[in-house]
Amino acid sequence: MPPAVARALAALRRHVGRWGLALTLAALPLYYTIFDLASGYPAGYVHGSTVVHHDLTRIANNLAVGLSNGAIWALIAIGYTLVYGIIELINFAHGEVFMIGSFVAVGLWGTFGLGLATGTAGIVLGLVATLLVTMLVCGSLNVLIERVAYRPLRNAPKLAPLITAIGFSFILQNVGLLWLGGSPVGVNDLIRQGSTVFSISGLPIQRGYVLALAVTVPLVAALAWFIARTRMGRAMRATAQDPEAARLMGINVNTTISLTFGLGGMLAGAAGLIYALYQTTIWYFQGFEAGLIAFTAAVMGGIGNVRGAVLGGLIIGVIQALSDARLGPEWTEAVVFGYLIMIMVLRPRGLLGEETREAG
């Protein structure tokens, strides 16, 4: 091969690596934006004929739904990424912790007497209390799982804890199955999530969106602060980098790992509450589905990286919303995973991934 051609090929490969991913991610939103503007979309019926609009409202609506959904995925994805970052384990039971979070939250509403007739102040207070208790329960559950199922296997072959994770995932699913039965259960729409808070040039911003962002943003900010600024956060980062060296520096590695699981579980619990309020149906299998999506988000962002998990969650949320609205929800899973494969081919370490110990 002449050197000029080789150089051109190398340059091409570099550009595919850098821009191919951006193009892939932008493909769906761009396509549908152009499609809406050019050929329009049916926006309702007036006097028996379809009204076709040529504007950005529909795509903006998709994006809004996607970002608020993505906020939930981001919260779960952080749990995956934290655990993976510190002990390089795909915590398969994490999705189920999220599911238990939803169930606990809905159970607590009943205990606190929250219903559709409760006044605003009561709802807000009740939900804040529910959020705190749910986070506590899920955090403790995750710590317990680590203690029982993962810690004894710290020095075992790498796949052994994966199997105990799957085992715990089954156990928790069974708990959910016995708790609320095998089919989706509708729950009280406490916050009337579908009602519009305000609208921006025709785009209705619903309460559900506001709730998802209002819970997620402070939690993620708090977590980022915790990891970056506190002593325990520094211990977490050190353990993630090199557990052996961290131990030699006087860090209690076991406590740090427990703490990581606790934080991940707390975020999953918060996500469970938002999910129940926002989707208004819960069932025992939601954790499995959400777990796969959130894990995809974590890998997409670069596993081990908290900012990456948030970014991945939001991106997956948007892809999911676009696919739900345009291609039909039955294809969504395939579309999400198709994107995942493209990202892995174009940029294996994820969007913001650093070089981890395992994945080069």
Place this chain on the structure above:
Amino acid sequence: MSELIAQLTEWRTALERVLPWWWPRALALALLAGGALMPFLVSEAGDFMNASVIALAYVVMALGLNIVVGFAGLLDLGYVAFYAFGAYCVGWFGSGFFFRAHVHVLVSKVASTLPGIHLNFLLILLSAVVITSVAGTIIGLPTLRLRGDYIAIVTLAFGEIIGVTAVNGQDIHLGGGMTLTAGNLGIPAVDPPYFPGIGLFSQLDLRPWYWLIYAVMVLVLVVNLRVRDSRLGRAWIALREDEVAAVSMGIPLVRTKLLAYAIGAAFGGMSGAFLGALYTSVNAGQFAFSFSIFVLAMIIVGGLGSIWGAVVGALALSYTNYYLIPDVLNEVPHKFGLNFNLTQLSFGIYGFLLVLVMVLRPQGLLPERRRRLELTEAVASSETMLEESG
């Protein structure tokens, strides 16, 4: 506890010294012969027979996955894709599903009058092998640059895409009113296997099914044993242990990895085709992620990379799942006056067993010799290691 294990190990080495060198082979042959005679001892269409047929199909699956995960070290979480392809081979080439076509090759008299594609079961197995090994290669391609858990997630994604496509396949039209799959309704009335001289297999007598899958299993087992010690098998193990070192020793990375995917997939496809025929319909609902996990659990419980471990793990887990929990232990809670069936708890019990086995014996039930050495003799001097493995 550790003293007990040390004592057991001591007895074991003493026993190994007494017995002649060929005793493991004799034991294996005796067990295989016993397995072939087993159907004469139980009722021909009972629950145990049914569970045994399914268990053998899972042994074939586990042996296939063991090549990918155990030998080559490529964590594949999308093995269900090959089950799906295999089962759809039966649905496509052994039923009236493509009703516009009229193709009949070496089938029973009844089937040769029906519309659709009807091939002899052996041809269907062959087509399943071809299709799944191509699919395995395609799924393997994007993972070549990846390592560790990233391979897991890409294969998982492929498995899910295949599953979703199977469920929604009734919306994919192939022309003439035919669709790709029948989704959750299932492709009904799949031809049972038919061999001239033996006749049609029936659900009322599971023995022929048993011997068919037993023959497939023995074939796969022999292939596994021979391939492990071949140049290819050693190349897989070298790649698993250290990719960089293996490649610099001249092992062709792409070909070796893709062959692992293709061979593993082919075994999964054979077993999938058999299960498709056994269940008499090909229903998209069964191609779920949990299936991949089920097979993966078998080989990890058995001992990753160990052929006999895969066999034992597959038998243990599938008998637990298909016989022990639904048929034997199901009524136990009632005897204690408790008002529930064990099948409601089967997930949970199953998960609990997985946790228990792994915590007590993380290296699996029958660990591969190389791995056992790595785990137990990590501190032993290199000389004894050489002695023992030589």
